Amino acid sequence: MVTLTRSEEDHLKAVYALLQDGESAFTKDIAARLNTKASSVTDMLKKLAEKGFLKHEPYYGAKLTAKGTAHALTLVRKHRLWETFLVERLSFGWDEVHEVAEQLEHISSPKLVDRLDDYLGNPRFDPHGDPIPDRQGKLRVRKTKRLDTCTTGDTVRIAAVSETTDGLLRLLDSKGLRIGSVLTVQELHAFDGSMDVKPKSGAAFSLSKDVSHHLQVESN
Amino acid sequence: MVTLTRSEEDHLKAVYALLQDGESAFTKDIAARLNTKASSVTDMLKKLAEKGFLKHEPYYGAKLTAKGTAHALTLVRKHRLWETFLVERLSFGWDEVHEVAEQLEHISSPKLVDRLDDYLGNPRFDPHGDPIPDRQGKLRVRKTKRLDTCTTGDTVRIAAVSETTDGLLRLLDSKGLRIGSVLTVQELHAFDGSMDVKPKSGAAFSLSKDVSHHLQVESN
């Protein structure tokens, strides 16, 4: 059983994050994501290729092997489980857990991860609405995405609300939004992450990032 | 605010563990504890002295400064809180938590530690009966020690039972032991950690390590 250093794991995860399909991950993008230089990334890609976690096609980026994908999924699993723990049990805000989870995901103890999973009730999605791989590394995909990941012109139906705070629910209610509502994204405001949406029937209005972030929607 | 690497923290903790009073910690003992070589330890001691965490008197070992002690206590705090979490919440055995806690104690996030402390109900002692430093780094010392740390001839009074399992309580009851019972250690069996004890009134009998480990006693 080959083990990876923290840096190797970081690179592997960056590659995984950049892919999300069969595409290649490019050196400069990995470097940007990790705040390092391209030359450092090249070195790491060679090492990871050596160890069988990915294929490195010089000048054409990297793609993961089955082994690499499997390992990346264990990292994603750990990251998302810890985020869930921090938010649900330790009352962290969903926007302040990332860097701590970034550290926790490198803790190596299969027993710990599985116990944590059970302790949390085997959650399927983390506080951000992203799916948590199961013990076998299977991602239970949800055909939905978060409203804040949609782009102008998308028409979608609200499928779930990932945080059931009174405040949020009342706010949605006041706008006439509920599970099943259909709406179209009219405009995105980059500077604060808010978006203007128009319900199928009725006038358009604005939703803050805090709100759109918690709305799981499916394409209509 | 100076931050320490994992290795620096490990050395600092080793020094702290070897002291427990004003004595010096010696190079070879630190090396033995960390599974490294004496020369590596010397290098680290110099570096830690440089940073003001300890005084290094060449050939005469190291002693902690106030700053060093304070930092070591934050590590001890984290270690014991995580052990408590692992045992009380994730059902780890008290004998299998050490190495995982060894990793977790290096996670750097003051907020995380304090939240975890609250989540666990601000426990005063970890699953091994060792005191957990509070937010200010104060150790709330207990004048008691665990029965399994006693030696032949000690006469002590049972002050507390650190694990309140039905099984353990029934076992103690069947032996006629309860809070306040006074007993003398007659013999220690190194090969299994068991000990023979004699109650003030009554015949001697044997206690396994599993039992003596959970009995907090005070000198009589």
Added chain:
DNA sequence: AATAAATATTAGACGAGACTAATAATCGGA
């Protein structure tokens, strides 16, 4: 198609943290 711009790789350096081997200091026994 030629060349400039962007990106990637290679080569060489460096600091951190470990090691081995050589040297120095302290300790303990005759």
Added chain:
DNA sequence: TCCGATTATTAGTCTCGTCTAATATTTATT
């Protein structure tokens, strides 16, 4: 007290992961 044994330090080397600078390859532009 002297000398060997123990322990500590220093000197020099190695690996890892990063960097910068130089070179190579791909891409985009004219």
